[in-house]
Amino acid sequence: xxxxxxxxxxxxxxxxxxxxxxxxxxxxxxxxxxxxxxxxxxxxxxxxxxxxxxxxxxxxxxxxxxxxxxxxxxxxxxxxxxxxxxxxxxxxxxxxxxxxxxxxxxxxxxxxxx
Amino acid sequence: xxxxxxxxxxxxxxxxxxxxxxxxxxxxxxxxxxxxxxxxxxxxxxxxxxxxxxxxxxxxxxxxxxxxxxxxxxxxxxxxxxxxxxxxxxxxxxxxxxxxxxxxxxxxxxxx
Numbered sequence: 618x619x620x621x622x623x624x625x626x627x628x629x630x631x632x633x634x635x636x637x638x639x640x641x642x643x644x645x646x647x648x649x650x651x652x653x654x655x656x657x658x659x660x661x662x663x664x665x666x667x668x669x670x671x672x673x674x675x676x677x678x679x680x681x682x683x684x685x686x687x688x689x690x691x692x693x694x695x696x697x698x699x700x701x702x703x704x705x706x707x708x709x710x711x712x713x714x715x716x717x718x719x720x721x722x723x724x725x726x727x728x729x730x731x
Numbered sequence: 732x733x734x735x736x737x738x739x740x741x742x743x744x745x746x747x748x749x750x751x752x753x754x755x756x757x758x759x760x761x762x763x764x765x766x767x768x769x770x771x772x773x774x775x776x777x778x779x780x781x782x783x784x785x786x787x788x789x790x791x792x793x794x795x796x797x798x799x800x801x802x803x804x805x806x807x808x809x810x811x812x813x814x815x816x817x818x819x820x821x822x823x824x825x826x827x828x829x830x831x832x833x834x835x836x837x838x839x840x841x842x843x
Contacts, residue, residue: 621774660775660820660833673829707774714829722767722774 619644621710621723629729635696638726642689642710648672649691650720651683654705663706666691667714695728703730735823737834745842750808752837754821757802761823761832766795766806769818769836778819779806811841 622641630636642649651663662675666685683693689710695702705725711718736755744750754764763782767775781788781795781804788795794807808815821834 659835662831662833665829709774719777720831722776724772724774 621708621721623706623708623723623726625726626724627727627729629731630698631731632698632700634698635694636698636728638693638695638706638708638728640691640693640708640710640723642691642708643721646710646712646721647689648711648714648718649685649689650709650711651691651693652707652709653677654707654725655703660707663693665714672714698730700730702728704728735821735832735834737821737837739837740835741838741840743840743842744811746811746813748811748841750811750815750839750841751805752819752821752839753803753805754823754834755801755803756823756832758823758825759802760825762826763824764795764797764804765822765824765831766793767820767822767833769820775820808839811839813841813843815839816841 624639640649648667650665653661653663663677664671664683665673669685680696685691705727707722707725709720709722711720738753765780766778768778769775779790779793779795781797783799786797792809797804819837822831824831
């Protein structure tokens with residue numbers, strides 16, 4: 618089985634712009650979660666989608682949003698980018714929802730905001 | 732109450748030695764404790780995990796020790812190898828709320 622894929626792998630944007638990141642889960646997986654990874658804050662949970670519904674959300678401002686499509690692919694959008702949004706954005710998929718399902722992470726999208 | 736404190740931040744161990752990484756949590760609602768391993772340029776990968784009704788779990792050279800009363804758990808890597816050099820994250824999960832809280836990570840370097 619192919620692993621979790623994320624596109625693009627690298628992205629450079631300027632402050633004020635918006636960005637959309639894409640995640641394709643492992644075939645058959647219906648849950649997709651997004652995380653932000655930075656040296657200072659570590660790994661922080663953004664949100665989780667299951668069957669096209671947002672099941673859980675972390676403590677991030679409303680500029681961060683996401684959605685999931687019927688084929689389980691997911692997108693994450695960040696509007697009005699700030700310098701502090703520079704981070705590695707990781708997507709993880711699992712067969713079902715909930716913490717006991719092993720999450721399989723993609724390689725991440727490295728976002729740099731100038 | 733939602734924090735998971737991980738130490739040390741970085742660790743250097745000689746090849747063949749034992750690597751030990753510690754984590755502590757506060758909220759007793761956590762009910763699943765995974766450890767993830769991350770290599771540069773890759774996403775984290777599940778290494779080993781434990782539930783709080785078990786005090787120890789061993790998989791090959793990797794062992795989790797869990798102390799429920801102290802709200803602490805640790806990862807032990809026996810016979811550490813250069814290929815184990817990576818960043819390790821502990822985590823605590825609220826399975827009912829589908830929330831996972833990660834520790835801050837430990838950068839492990841194994842010297843040949």
